[in-house]
Amino acid sequence: MAFMFFSLPVFWFAVLLKHYAAIQFNDWIAKADFPPGMIATIAIVGAFIISAIVGGTWKRRLITFAALAAALTIVFVYFDLVTWFRRPAIGLPVYILLVLGIAALMIAMTSGFKNKGVRNAVVGTAIVGIVGYAVLRGFLMTKPGILLLFGLFGVAIIAGALCGGFLGGFSRRQAIFASVITSILASVAALIDLLLSNWAAYLKVQPRPIPTIGSATANFSTTWWGHNIDTLTHIFLPTIALMLVSLASYTRYTRASMLEVLNQDYIRTARSKGISERKVITRHALRNSLIPLATIVAFDFAGLIGGAVITETVFGWQGMGTMFREGLLAVDPNRVMAFFVVTGSAAVVMNMLADIAYAFLDPRISR
Amino acid sequence: MSDDTTNEETMSEQQSAEAFEVEENLEDAAGHRSYSQGTLIRRRFFRHRGAMVALTVLTLIVLMAFTSAGIGPIPGWWPKNFIDLYPNTGGPEPTLRLWPFRIGEHPFGKNTIGKDYFALVMEGTRKSVIIAFVVGIIATTIGTIIGAAAGYFRGIIESLLMRATDLVIIIPLLVLASVLGRMSNGNNVLLLALVLGVVVWTGMARLVRGEVLSLREREFVHAARAIGTSHWRIIFRHILPNAIGTIVVNATLLIASAILLETALSFLGFGVQSPQTSLGLLISDYQSALTTRPWLFWWPGVFILAIALCVNFIGDGLRDAFDPRQQMD
Numbered sequence: 001m002a003f004m005f006f007s008l009p010v011f012w013f014a015v016l017l018k019h020y021a022a023i024q025f026n027d028w029i030a031k032a033d034f035p036p037g038m039i040a041t042i043a044i045v046g047a048f049i050i051s052a053i054v055g056g057t058w059k060r061r062l063i064t065f066a067a068l069a070a071a072l073t074i075v076f077v078y079f080d081l082v083t084w085f086r087r088p089a090i091g092l093p094v095y096i097l098l099v100l101g102i103a104a105l106m107i108a109m110t111s112g113f114k115n116k117g118v119r120n121a122v123v124g125t126a127i128v129g130i131v132g133y134a135v136l137r138g139f140l141m142t143k144p145g146i147l148l149l150f151g152l153f154g155v156a157i158i159a160g161a162l163c164g165g166f167l168g169g170f171s172r173r174q175a176i177f178a179s180v181i182t183s184i185l186a187s188v189a190a191l192i193d194l195l196l197s198n199w200a201a202y203l204k205v206q207p208r209p210i211p212t213i214g215s216a217t218a219n220f221s222t223t224w225w226g227h228n229i230d231t232l233t234h235i236f237l238p239t240i241a242l243m244l245v246s247l248a249s250y251t252r253y254t255r256a257s258m259l260e261v262l263n264q265d266y267i268r269t270a271r272s273k274g275i276s277e278r279k280v281i282t283r284h285a286l287r288n289s290l291i292p293l294a295t296i297v298a299f300d301f302a303g304l305i306g307g308a309v310i311t312e313t314v315f316g317w318q319g320m321g322t323m324f325r326e327g328l329l330a331v332d333p334n335r336v337m338a339f340f341v342v343t344g345s346a347a348v349v350m351n352m353l354a355d356i357a358y359a360f361l362d363p364r365i366s367r
Numbered sequence: 368m369s370d371d372t373t374n375e376e377t378m379s380e381q382q383s384a385e386a387f388e389v390e391e392n393l394e395d396a397a398g399h400r401s402y403s404q405g406t407l408i409r410r411r412f413f414r415h416r417g418a419m420v421a422l423t424v425l426t427l428i429v430l431m432a433f434t435s436a437g438i439g440p441i442p443g444w445w446p447k448n449f450i451d452l453y454p455n456t457g458g459p460e461p462t463l464r465l466w467p468f469r470i471g472e473h474p475f476g477k478n479t480i481g482k483d484y485f486a487l488v489m490e491g492t493r494k495s496v497i498i499a500f501v502v503g504i505i506a507t508t509i510g511t512i513i514g515a516a517a518g519y520f521r522g523i524i525e526s527l528l529m530r531a532t533d534l535v536i537i538i539p540l541l542v543l544a545s546v547l548g549r550m551s552n553g554n555n556v557l558l559l560a561l562v563l564g565v566v567v568w569t570g571m572a573r574l575v576r577g578e579v580l581s582l583r584e585r586e587f588v589h590a591a592r593a594i595g596t597s598h599w600r601i602i603f604r605h606i607l608p609n610a611i612g613t614i615v616v617n618a619t620l621l622i623a624s625a626i627l628l629e630t631a632l633s634f635l636g637f638g639v640q641s642p643q644t645s646l647g648l649l650i651s652d653y654q655s656a657l658t659t660r661p662w663l664f665w666w667p668g669v670f671i672l673a674i675a676l677c678v679n680f681i682g683d684g685l686r687d688a689f690d691p692r693q694q695m696d
Contacts, residue, residue, distance in 0.1 A: 003676055003683070006623075006624075006675075006679065007627075007672055007676040007679050008672060008675075009627055009630050009631065009634075009647070009650070009671045009672065009675070011630075011631055011634045011635075011647070011650065011651075011654075012650055012668040012671065012672075015650070015654045015657060015664065016657075016668075019657045019658070023658075305541075305542065306539040306540055306541030306542055307541075309541055309542065309545070309635065310541070310631060310634070310635065313634075314654075324545075325635060325636075328545060328546060328549055328637065329636065336546065339542070340538065340542070343538075343539060343542070344537055344538060347537050347538075347539075351537070
């Protein structure tokens, strides 16, 4: 599967995205209906993939498969009945469930439910988040602003840290970490809820929501949220195309460094302690194999710029990539040189940051 | 496995290729045959199912591309060429049918002005394959020599060579390649391949340097130096044969990325230029035809994907064959 990603010509994939993810999606969103055949396909394929990931014995797989298929069918029939994709909404009750789910996941992933400090801290953060969002939601819908959003995000992080600090007990550091992550995820969920609540209004002024060209709709007058959704829908396709470029190299590097880490002694120690294989991989191996990746993400900057030249050409963005391409086609050394200077110095800065981050993550380096 | 055999293995890894010939066809106490390093690698590679399938598919594609138009004086088996226009009989749709199987007049259809698209795609495949392999050879040679020199000599030579490598790495590959590709003016495919080869060797140089850095401290290199072997002889006869795994695997992966790079360049208009054709150029020409004449868009893309996928699978098979510790299971 990973081979698929780094054998895929990006420009070809980008054009395909334009056709299938934009034009056909836009045709579909006009009605946003799910015919029975489509629901069946989604339910069976989705249930099959997830049950394959969950694994286990054949009996367990069959049970997960059946349960998931039934759940997916119900969800999509509901989506079809209320044309959810034209009028999507999470609403406060689902938001509360979502945040509680995030909190439970965070507790399970960090310390487990037995640790009282972490549990109290994360649940406290979740409650603060839910109450805060319930109070502020109406205000955010009517009078939004970028500073307000960032300010609230900062407040959420501080609240999470305070909860972790005061309720954490003995495992204070882990409690702070878990509750800060919880508050960040809760803020993201709130943002998604706000954006979804404005989607119906956006569809009214922009009946074909996913554009294939440009970075903003021309002559577009709507609310603050409408403009943000507009930017997001324009970013959507180029982001997927660029993501593919990076995903290809990251999977390769993660695989290589994972294989190296799995040969280390401490993995053998962890296994001989009797920890389950999943925990060995996620707790012990993955964290350490991600250290080299932290530097590669920065080194990959050059690759992203190369990818940007292609995506900007395909999606008609006016950016550095387009400037470079037009400059080169017009044999204009100044534009090409400007491109080299800016991207080159950005790459140098990124590499320096990568080196610093590497020394920070792996203390053996800085010695 | 007992400690003795492990030691023997590490010992035998350290020696140069000739030493293994002696060990061939030996039987140990339990009556198992022991194999030379080369035989082991070959057997592991042939047992890698993905790599073998990929090798077959790639061979078929390359054979089809090169024999269809003929090589030199030998005529090919496909009667049409990619230059002539063909009369409009039976519409531009592809005539290839899988069931009942028939190839028909124009298996991949015709393009907007009536050229046979099968011949065009085959021509593009030929160009892309030639460019990819030439780039692979050039980049491997440059990268290996620079990496080996930097790793072996250390000191000022190393810092000079590696800083030069960093200088090339810091500029986005696609960007550097498009400037050079534009300068080479696209009509000469070999020149384009040469130019691309000059920019993609950096990764290879770094890897070979890392490998040589550890190999040069081994005992057999000290031994060779002690009997007065010259530096370049040590590099080529003693060090590089031991680094051959890294080099071969990365050469394969380099070829795969060279195909993608060439097609991307041609797509942007800086690689192969019309009237020559290449898979990337075909996609660039017909990207807006996806709704009206989808086959013009699909076929070149499928061929790029197939070639790159096959080369990547072969590289993976080689990696597993050369370094069995790197397998997931």
